Amino acid sequence: MNVSVSASELLRGALTDLLDGLPPKQAAQAVDRLIANYRGATPTDAPILRDRADVAAYAAYRMPATFEAVRSALEAFADAVPGWVPGGHVDVGGGTGAATWAVGATWSGQRPVTVLDWAEPALALGREIADANPALRDVRWQRARIGAALALDATDLVTVSYVLNELSAADRAALVDAAAAAAQAVVIVEPGTPDGYARIIEARGRLVAAGFRIAAPCPHSAACPIVPGTDWCHFSARVSRSSLHRQVKGGSLAYEDEKFSYVAAARFPVAPASARVVRRPQIRKGQVLLDLCGAEERLERTTVTKRHGELYRAARDADWGDAWPPPAP
Known part of the structure; x- marks a missing residue:
């Protein structure tokens, strides 16, 4: 889609401007710590992103990959619901707003958008980066603790990307149930690892139990045919990287492949792939x-x-x- 290419270019430009002036050593140290958190499995009550340097490093390290993974999931969902356009969007645990960029890249036009996150520095930087994208200048950036006590207003679309790993099992279940109660459509993305897939399968089951139909990636809403422990369902999105992005991440290639697992479901009729x-x-x-x-x-x-x-x-x-x-x- 032309709109997605444009959004990707706008995002890369905004991230380049963001990293300009940030000492490479400081960024690299923050990235190392963030990688440890990203790969960890221990939930924490403290925000992972503590200050602007952390958030800038996070944006450089994760935002392009998160954008491409969520955009891929949303495009598969859009193919299964032709003609449907979300009238409103809530991005739960959205941080700097990568999923919000991806929604805008998938469906053009203006809509009420709210990004919820516990880390105020992430919300502040997300607001700053969004200034580069005219479609996102009216987004509401709201601080909220993501967990069992979270209450969501009714909306058409809820996205939850790379968040479930940071929550306890009880909070994960409560978040998925809250999203199902509030939204007409829910899209959840997790890392493409066996543990990430297991969290997606758990969320998928809760969505089906709440009356949702699976639109993607599954061709059906029945149980996943993969025998637990033998394999896992995941996909790959190609991510272009700028020279500054490569410098911060310590890579040499002009691209990387982001592995992710996801589920996209809706309360209304869907036409999943055969x-x-x-x-x-x-x-x-x-x-x-x-x-x-x-x-x-x-x-x-x-x-x-x-x-x-x-x-x-x-x-x-x-x-x-x-x-x-x-x-x-």
């Missing part, structure tokens, strides 16, 4: 091997060969996470 590519396609001579999760509630591998004509050409262009078969032109 099947979804759940592994990177394997392209062989004259054939493409696709690992699919299908509407028959099972995992299967299908082989598409040159004899399939247009379908073979589509298979060669298919990517991890795509719907299958591809929609008609």
Whole structure:
């Protein structure tokens, strides 16, 4: 989508301006600490982002990847609910607002938006960065403790991205239930790890129990066919990195691949994919091997060969996470 490319460019520019003047050593130290928190599994009552330097490092380290992961999940959801546009959005635990940028990149136009987070420095910087994006200048940035006591106003869309890992099991359940009670649609994104997938499956079950229909990535709302402990469902989003971004993260490539797990669900009718590519396609001579999760509630591998004509050409262009078969032109 042109609008998503524009949002991505605006975000990169805002982050470049943000890092300008921040001592690289200070940024690197903050990034190291944030990586330890990001990979940890111990919930904490203290905000992870303590001051502006922490928030700037966080924005450089995580915001582009979070934006691309959430945008990928939202685009899959949008494909399953053609014509639907959220009239309002609440981003729970949104920090500097990456998911808010992703929603604006998926659906153009203005809507009431509220970002809730416990860390005031993150909210302040999110507000500052949002000035670069005309679609986000009226966002409401509100401090709130994310947990069992959280009350959400009614809205069309609630996003919860990279938040559940920071909560206790009881608070995770309460947050998902609060989102289900407040929203017509809920999109939750977690790291693409076995633990992240387990949290997504737990949230998915609570959403289905609350009357939601699964729109993506699953082709159905029945139980996941993956046997617990044998594998996990996750996807990948390609993230472009600026030179400053590479410097802060200690990388040399112009891109990285963000692995993520997600669930997108709605109270209204949805049209999920007939099947979804759940592994990177394997392209062989004259054939493409696709690992699919299908509407028959099972995992299967299908082989598409040159004899399939247009379908073979589509298979060669298919990517991890795509719907299958591809929609008609």
